[in-house]
Amino acid sequence: MALIVQKYGGTSVGTTARIKRVAKRIVETRKKGNEVVVVVSAMGKTTDKLIELAKKITPNPKGRELDMLMATGEQASSALLAMAIHDLGEEAISLTGPQVGILTDSAHTKAKILKVNTKRIWEELRKGNIVIVAGFQGADYQNNITTLGRGGSDTTAVALAAALKADICEIYTDVEGVYTADPRIVPEARKIDVITYEEMLELAGAGAKVLQSRAVEFASKYNVKIHVKSSFSKKEGTVVMKEVKSMEDVLVRGVALSKNQAKISIDGVPDVPGTAAKIFTALAKENINIDLIVQGAPDAEGKSEITFTVSRDEADKAVEIIEKVREELGAKRVTCDKEVAKVSIVGVGMRTHPGVAARMFSALAKENINIELISTSEILISCLVREKEGEKAVKILHKEFELEKE
């Protein structure tokens, strides 16, 4: 008997008919003798619709109230899923994030999980229940409802799997696994059978939307094996796990594209210590995540340019914040370019095979694609390019590293 955590995304539970189908799959897993904990997202586009409703009331709803509102989506789907399981003759109980005891910080709309209390879940499992947990949500110390940000249900699932020491965490989604590239861009893209946490993390950060980064971080930290599968088929998906030696044989695991990028530059920044700290502290205070950062060498007047990227939907807010800091710093000008995209290649093999970056830059150069910013980690190389050239860049790199081949 295994303890299995399953997570079903919004598309998988988008209609009552789909909820019933998901219930069947859960009951099958239970009947094989497993203990099952299920994490469920809100039905279909519920979260978007709730946000739309809030925007009809006020253009800038407070995070606390938005969380209160959004959390109803998963609460409803978890109750409906429990009902569908009852209808199949199995015992089940739904629990909200606060009921489970998912304690988070108070960063509303993007809260982080601090602790998971498993007492209630164990009690319900012992009673013979399949436990359905509303994903994406928790409560802070003051018992205010919080949400974990987009894709937060993945994090809920992995956090529960870690806390319960589950045998596996199955993430059901509308795709069949993680691919070497987005198949809509590269039709030859292959499904990846096994990928390391690090690679998955870099791919997610680079724009692959299959799993939320925070969920993978959590999985890596607590060594939770994730199996990404389609909820519409029975095929094996992609296993995300700890690196094993043989995985280094592959040079590049996948190529990712992120269009949701904006490049912000601050011109004429006096080259004195603490400048960068001031800028990025101001952004961090408002919970804005920075991706790439480049600081140029100072010019003759001792002024330099600082450029960084943020997700496009936070660009306006970031510019607003930076404008305030600019005056204080005595910098010249803030500019924002939203027509950029980030293309990245990822693979643990890079660590042991040099020259990957050079191959990447050459391949892009050969096709006249200009690289505006570069960022690298041990297993990732990202390039910022014009947005309209992003998809072409992905195709070039997928071919260059022969990812279509087994």
Added chain:
Amino acid sequence: MALIVQKYGGTSVGTTARIKRVAKRIVETRKKGNEVVVVVSAMGKTTDKLIELAKKITPNPKGRELDMLMATGEQASSALLAMAIHDLGEEAISLTGPQVGILTDSAHTKAKILKVNTKRIWEELRKGNIVIVAGFQGADYQNNITTLGRGGSDTTAVALAAALKADICEIYTDVEGVYTADPRIVPEARKIDVITYEEMLELAGAGAKVLQSRAVEFASKYNVKIHVKSSFSKKEGTVVMKEVKSMEDVLVRGVALSKNQAKISIDGVPDVPGTAAKIFTALAKENINIDLIVQGAPDAEGKSEITFTVSRDEADKAVEIIEKVREELGAKRVTCDKEVAKVSIVGVGMRTHPGVAARMFSALAKENINIELISTSEILISCLVREKEGEKAVKILHKEFELEKE
């Protein structure tokens, strides 16, 4: 400075535009220097829609999961209302029933409030917040979400007013107050300015849908003054309060009609002690509320007939339960008549003015309306009649007791 509890029903917050209007009224109350706690129902027909959704999953959803599902309606509207208040520049915070600390029993879908913890509300009031509480819901000892049954938001409001020792509990609804009869049936019906808890209670039980009975009971027990008003006008409504001497001058305060009635009869019940107890214990166990009860005198064979009424939507369930008890009792037959209605007159004046019942029966008889069952209390007389004659009976009685006159 007063502490005011306001409750807004589903129609009052049926659209985002209406939520904004309600927010304005709340802010006006606050700006007059009052502390304000608001209880809100789900938007419009949300609760019905959620139940519909559940029925698409399974014909008999379990109460616990139904509560989990239904409670999302008020959670959403309370968050939206808080946002609308923020948009007007005032501080507000929304709280779910469980967050407030509304402790109930575990009778899902019709839970009773056991205790109200006011700690969190006082904290928020002290911070200068208008506190918006999701009506209709609470949590049991195991922290399962419960709901209080139809109209439960009224009960939430009164329970909070009692626990907070509020100066008044204003119930905003889509009518202008309590009327001497339903104005759709009797166009001459007058708005009642002041009514006692007992009268209101009997009227509610008799079918007047303005306030939920449990809310009035609560108000009576803790002496909470209720002001029923329209959320669409600024007119004075109806005050529900403790009886004062002058209120006895009115013989009949109002006439009510309840169509949601079913009459169940058990034939050939052996006339031995404990029979009625067995029947009504079986029904009570399943939480079915009985209204009128009549037991006939035993016939020559020592058998008698027991007749009682239940709300029509519980009739089938009641018959099912009684069928099981019937065999055990050795009774002959169970019949159910759903084409009945209950017409009632209510007034504290009855206590001091005899002959009211006789006048009621005569008036109905004169118009050939047959009375099938009678039930009386100190301040109420109810008659069960054919459903199709119900409205006519109301008109006759309104006229007989001259309720159209001041």
